[in-house]
Amino acid sequence: MNAKHTVLVTGGAGYIGSHTCCQLLNAGYNVVIIDNFSNSSPDVLDAIMAISGKRPALVEADLRDADAVRVCFDQYPIDAVIHFAALKAVGESTAKPVEYYEHNLLCTTTLVKGMRGRGVKRLVYSSSATVYGMDNPAPFREDMPISAINPYGWTKVMTERMLTDLSASDPEWSITLLRYFNPLGAHPSGLIGDDPNGIPANLMPYVNKVAAGILPELPVFGDDYPTPDGTCIRDYIHVMDLAEGHLAALDYIYTHNGVEAVNLGTGVGYSVFDVVRAYERVSGRTIPYRVASRRPNNADAPKAYADPAKAARVFNWKTKRGLDDMCRDSWTFAKTRLIKSDA
Numbered sequence: 001m002n003a004k005h006t007v008l009v010t011g012g013a014g015y016i017g018s019h020t021c022c023q024l025l026n027a028g029y030n031v032v033i034i035d036n037f038s039n040s041s042p043d044v045l046d047a048i049m050a051i052s053g054k055r056p057a058l059v060e061a062d063l064r065d066a067d068a069v070r071v072c073f074d075q076y077p078i079d080a081v082i083h084f085a086a087l088k089a090v091g092e093s094t095a096k097p098v099e100y101y102e103h104n105l106l107c108t109t110t111l112v113k114g115m116r117g118r119g120v121k122r123l124v125y126s127s128s129a130t131v132y133g134m135d136n137p138a139p140f141r142e143d144m145p146i147s148a149i150n151p152y153g154w155t156k157v158m159t160e161r162m163l164t165d166l167s168a169s170d171p172e173w174s175i176t177l178l179r180y181f182n183p184l185g186a187h188p189s190g191l192i193g194d195d196p197n198g199i200p201a202n203l204m205p206y207v208n209k210v211a212a213g214i215l216p217e218l219p220v221f222g223d224d225y226p227t228p229d230g231t232c233i234r235d236y237i238h239v240m241d242l243a244e245g246h247l248a249a250l251d252y253i254y255t256h257n258g259v260e261a262v263n264l265g266t267g268v269g270y271s272v273f274d275v276v277r278a279y280e281r282v283s284g285r286t287i288p289y290r291v292a293s294r295r296p297n298n299a300d301a302p303k304a305y306a307d308p309a310k311a312a313r314v315f316n317w318k319t320k321r322g323l324d325d326m327c328r329d330s331w332t333f334a335k336t337r338l339i340k341s342d343a
């Protein structure tokens, strides 16, 4: 693709969005970010500039603001959208279900109505492996039934349904539903990475803060699962691989109509202790941990990993980086951004 294409990236200052923006800019796309910085910082734009040599355009606004979305489409010649903006903390979604349904569904409906108003019908949507629920055996394939076990997951299931119905109502739409597995790692420069506001809900930002001396120990939620070391097994994917997957999905929607759900994962599962050991090995730091009880409501499936065959077939994409790369790049990010400023 080339500079004729202008892509709107919602939530482009966030963890996955910022890595994707760098790769889009490197590939010659024009990039417009819409973000309200509710879980990121405007400094990320400087980091994207430092990495790619180009500054994306920024619309600082809430995606639920229909007028702001309309102005954004009026101002820029957008011809495709990658939609990351959402609330994503599973535990918080259980405590505040109404806010999660309202926020995540309203973001997408407002966006899609804005797109429709300007005849923009290419969309890459951030779904999640959480839509495989608890009843499917790993490896997860895209043709398995989907469901959820928490409000966050249901917002992904419902949005997939809505976008599938949209595509059925108007065959000019071209939509990919990307079911991410568990992103880890950072840009190798250490300038961008996973740095959520507040106490991290995901494994690696937590490990980073323990390694940086900001948090005392890592809670491990359960070591009595039916897995070799008792901790849950997940399909960890390097965020740079994930970002490349978005470029492959974008190539696809420029040439195909309809809707496709596609897993972005490696097909390989690692336990929590595998990740901690790999991190300790590449960083030279010890990560103190404390085994806590399982999270409530059977929140964690013992094993979740992808069958990545469809992405290879449809997008001609597969992952290139391994667990050590994910841990090394996360550690570089911790040294660059966390230790200097906070520790």
Ligand SMILES: NC(=O)c1ccc[n+]([C@@H]2O[C@H](COP(=O)([O-])OP(=O)(O)OC[C@H]3O[C@@H](n4cnc5c(N)ncnc54)[C@H](O)[C@@H]3O)[C@@H](O)[C@H]2O)c1
Residues within 6 Å of the ligand: 010, 011, 012, 013, 014, 015, 016, 017, 034, 035, 036, 037, 038, 039, 040, 041, 061, 062, 063, 064, 083, 084, 085, 086, 087, 088, 107, 126, 127, 128, 129, 180, 181, 182, 183, 202
């Ligand atoms: N990180 C993961 O483990 C993971 C796994 C599967 C799926 N996902 C999905 O991928 C997407 C991106 O995840 P991430 O980890 O980069 O999250 P993130 O929180 O780092 O990024 C989301 C960005 O969206 C912005 N945002 C949120 N609500 C907004 C609103 N109403 N208006 C404008 N901007 C808003 C935030 O400020 C942030 O910059 C989300 O949809 C998430 O559900 C993430």
